[in-house]
Amino acid sequence: MNILHLAWLLGRPAKSRMAPQILTVSAYALVSAILLIVLGGAYSFTSFEQEAQGAYLPLAGFAVVLLVVPLMVLGSAAAKLSARANDRALSSMRLLGATGSQITLVAIVQAAGTAFAGALAGVLLYLACAPLASLIQFQGAPIGMAIYLPVWVLAIAVFAVVVLSAVSAAAGLRKLMITPLAVATRRSVPVPSWIRALITVGGILVLSLIFSSVGQVAQSIAMMLAVIIGGFGFGLLVLNLVGPYLVSKVGASKLKKAESPQQLLAARMILENPAASWRQVSGVAMASFVAVVGGSGAALMQATPASEASNDWYDYLPGDIFTGVLVTLAITFICVAASSAITQSAGTLDRAELYSGLHRLGMPWGTMNAARTKSLMIPALAASIAFAIASTLLVLPLAGMAVIFSPLTVITVIVAVLLGLVLVRGSITVADPGRLLASRE
């Protein structure tokens, strides 16, 4: 029996694993549709005049690059969820003598197959959403028919999603142990250290320096964009270094104050693996960062005297950058919500025996669900607030006090934080143990 046949036998649609399968395919469909809409938007920029393309295409490329990270996180989560939903079959195969690498290959083929189904559904979703997305205005006119990509681009995008899912599945499966007796999560608990805090402070100082001198350094728009994009990249790096440290600090504080069973359990769940908690919510922090820095960047460009740019296309640039920031935020939130739903569902399935057992002992499903929800929302809230504040401090020299108090930026930040949290909170209801496990029993 070859790997493909085996992967189909174990991974084909079945009633027992319907919920995780639908969830995974939907998540891939969502991300594929988003990717295609962003590509469609970027593709429409190629109709702009040459000089405008020089400014718009790098920005569009930056937005696409931002999407790759949540896509990878999602792919890894989806692969782990697939393996979880299939744990008994995979363990039985090990018992029958299949090697670890054969099992990994089967799991990767399954993930790629699921991603392919999801990507095809994503193309349909993209075609359904395209009329709405075509109304977004750049250069003073709606994108219009330019949102529709050529067929060969669609094919490449589908292929890219499948390849990315396979790569991230391989990475995700390294954290699972598929033994002849069970599928278990490898537990390696990194201890966040004060060094992270030091790097952050240093990072913020360096970034402040970059942003404060950007006006003197940037002789051209392209140069300024390059500095801003470089700053973003460095900022995101700092963000990922400090994130687990912040999460562990918040978790420790919550543990001290915990009074209810759900508060105690949530705090302990956060502290169990702060790095994993951070990974789940890092997108929300990234959104805060993008909102504040991107929003301020757009405001700065709006403040630039018109005489510096004589071209008509430049008049639209600040507004268009702001539109781009909003679109990027929306996309980031959707990706975070999808990956949170998947990761939390995988987590619930991972702990199915414990959750069901605790329910038998008399622990209400509601208590377990509240603990699970808090273990995600506490770091999400902390990340959003902390990084909105940090980003605001960061752009003080860039845009000046006037921009900080510009209603546009402030409203963007608040709406970004609220939308992100509401969306993530809503998405994780699918992982409610009471719903997910009670139906299995």
Added chain:
Amino acid sequence: MLENSFGHPPVLHAQDLYRSFGSTTALNGVNLEISLGESLAIMGPSGSGKSTLLHALAGIELPDSGRLMLNLPGQQPVDIQELADKARTKLRRQSFGFVFQSGLLIPELTAEENVAMALMINGTPRAAAIARAGQALVALGLGGMEQRRIGQLSGGQMQRVAIARAQVTGAMVVFADEPTGALDSKTGAEVLDILLECTVGQGKSLVMVTHDPSVAAQCDRVVKLHDGQLISDSRRGTSALGGDVR
């Protein structure tokens, strides 16, 4: 309600319990009375309905038909069959204690917090719950291990934590499903001694599923199931009643 040989009305009274899964009959007209302060072992071959009976008696799963009355001292009798799922969940956490083979301890919590959790779910403030949990662990010989995570404990220590959790709420009935099944014989004997001391030793009832005759021999009473039917009911020091006890 009639009093039995223990001088109390039965704390649990099951009448004509039937339960089937598809074409398999797990319980076939089981009648059983369990007294306060009594230890009862449920034995039988695999698939005889032992765990189904334990789950039914504990209100975890409802039988298809029959009647199950809980009669705790100083409380109104409760017809468990009539309770909705949420009410049965509440009943389990307030009136029953459980010790399962797998322990079912929460890995993220310390030993002390696992025990305290049973009290906190019932509304005890955290500080008081932690204090009582600490005392319970010390009483079971786990002093100094209160702050250990579950992964840092041995199998026997884990079961002691589970026993502490089962008795810290003051539950008058403790259900145990193969509590020594995953332990070596020496540790198993120690855990069983502790379990009996914490339950019947304190006037509580213990209902235990076991496949081990030496474990069952330490209980006041042993009932045997076969194909969902109670085929014998014997008390320690007396010969088995044998035959049909329905």
